[in-house]
Amino acid sequence: MKFGKSASSGVVRQENSTTPGVNAVEVTDLVKTFDSGKIRALDGVSFKVPKGQLLVIIGLSGSGKSTLLRHLNGLHLPTEGSAIVLDENVSSLSRKELRSLRRDVGFVFQQFNIVGRLTCIENVLSGALGRIWGPRISALMYSKSMRSEAIEQLERVGLADKAWQRTDTLSGGEQQRVAIARTLMQKPQIVLADEPVASLDPEISGQVMDLLVQCCIEDGITVLCSLHQVDLALGWANRLIGLRAGKIVLDTPVDESLSQEDVMVVYQQLDPEGTKTSEYLDTSETSSP
């Protein structure tokens, strides 16, 4: 019962400073409800992420991982509380300011969210749209230096050969790599990745995850990544946050002292009174998009 009690006190071992410029993300008492209060997706979430950290958010499907990440680049606005990203309060930004924040915050989606009809390079180039003014009708309308930058990013994800191929002719893993290249093209300070490998095969998942993390480390990017497979996270994450029913139930650095059991508290099922009813749920269950 060690973790059941300590969820509110002991497990939160992370110490963070509040000086501006140190934290990439500061979330305070974040509450998000849907359907006019009927669904409480996030229920008072607070944490800080120092720059350069590699943070993994775990939790069952429906625990609020996507909702949390989507608050950090303004795809959702908080019902209560605040999300401060790169020292900007996301909910108080004008449209223009929000766009400029989004340039610094890359987002990798579970469903890739690339435009299948466009070529890979066009999708990667769309990552640079925030830097330039006005729409671009074809790849040739981007400057030459941008195009070579895009090829470089494709090179990093191993797809330079397919630059001029339509993206929907690629496999799922390749499409997600294109999406990663698009995010890198933004030159972001933070990358938010929402279950980036949940719709890929297990072997491919490992490769794509490695690639994402490696690129982000090279570029000194802060990473907040939600996953539901813990094993994928433990290899490289600095820190683990566990969500259950919209609440943080685990927040711990990843080091030798962290045991499998510590983590499994996230997957415990509790009955309404808060007493543990079963050890853990099947963690291989896929989450809904």
Place this chain on the structure above:
Amino acid sequence: MPNPEQISRPWTRQRSQLWFSVLAIFVLLAWSINRVDLSLGGIVEIFEGWPETQNLLSRMVPPFIPSEDFTVITKAALDTFFIAFAGTALGLVLGIPLGLLSARNIMPFAPVRAFARAIVVFSRATPALVFALCFVRLYGIGVLAGLLAIGIHSIGMIGKLITDAAEEIDPGPREGVIATGAGSLQDLYTGIWSQMVPTVISISLYRLELDFRSAPILGWVGAGGIGLILRGYAGSLRYQELLGITILIVVLVVILEILSATTRHALLGKTETDLPGKPGRMTQLFLGGTTRPGKKIADWMINKSANKEASESESQISRSLTPPWTRERIKVNSIGLIFFVLLIISVLVPDIATSRIVDGSQKLPSYIARLTPNDWSWFTDRLFSDMIDTIAIGFAATGIALLFAIPFSFLAASNTAPGRFIYLISRLFMLLVRCVPELVVAVIFVAAIGPGPKTGTLALAIGMFGFITKLFADSIEEARQGIRDGVNSTGANRLQESVTGVLPQVAPSMVSHSLYLLDVAIRSSTILGIVGGGGIGFLLMSAAKRLYFETLGGIIFCIFVVVFLVEIIATWIRRKII
């Protein structure tokens, strides 16, 4: 012993509503057939008058195009092409922005959406020929009026379909673009438009085909092109020449149809798969057989393997900063170039004076003011009765067309036709019928049987028959083989198999296509009278000729109301049934 309730289906509310609608439709059909004088007595009359009709018909053969008029006719035919081509382009230029502005996921402000939608609805409900009639007064006789008429009317369908296409896009990729910090125009282009491109190409080509059909008649009211010549021959009773020009028109429409189909195939044959999601109900209705799931999947698989091969052979060159000149790219670019050149020619060659555009457009506000009636004096008994005739013609023509189309479409569908030969013949026949604009048929029929609602109904029925059999045959071809095999294995013969295995599968889409047909038929019936086919068109034409502007505006308003109401009712029934 099963009790009777198990044997007969229970009467649910929905079922009674359905049967009530069916009954109402039959009553309306019977009434309209009677009203247009095509009940038994009317048909007998046609047969009694047959010797005379035959006499008139025999004066049409052999069809003939006088060589001394050759240059005039060539010029008029080219003008017709230019009118249709540039008119469609104008429709796209105006219709696409209006369509985007009425899409809920693009324009958040409801008043802007409502305004854009209102323009689109008005353009759609007013036939091109009516616009032509008005524009001839404003911009003078000639190509310009026709081009503008086609363009303004095309806005309606293009705008509607563009809105549907935009609202159906996959929001995921768009979110991906927004998340990179793209601005709204960038989002519009990369996130939304690039997903819509195949649908937009489909819409444009389909609209072009329709405009090629409606352009030839515009000259009848003075709006340029071959219609003027048609009218000249009809007026001077030169029947051989009349038939000659008609055949020329049909040949031109067939050629253009084939060109458009080839272009569609070249551009979309491969990429049809990525029409985002399922095409919406309206898109499906308008485009009918252009989205065929079975074919789509096959194309998709071919496409996949083709692209794999391509990627392997091109791996060396693809690191360049410019796209490689693949076959696909060469093809798309050359088609684009051809269309661009055609557009330039269509705008420049007909020699449209800019001064006329400016002049006419300056007079537009005062012209609209003159068209707006101050009182109800224009609403005469004659007008009311002609309006009822118009509706009756639309209904009767739809009924007659369906009567022939349902059996015939089974002959024209590859999976139900009794043989390959019959199938090919039926398809060819269908293509030919579909390429005769119904107003041109009406011109010929008026010459042969004399003017009146009866003539108009028969002409319209032929046009509608061509239109609907294609839609029907295409949906029959989409019927799933599995169910038919099940029925087959019970030892059913071909007819039983069609009726039990195919009909239930296609019935919903047939009903929905039929309602769309009614919609189209009512629209056409409003203008049949311009060439003598009965209905409100006659008063419309005479009001325009005699410069009774208030009457003209009043009739346009009536047409708008009727067409709009029919569309709303048809949509409502369609939603109830599906």
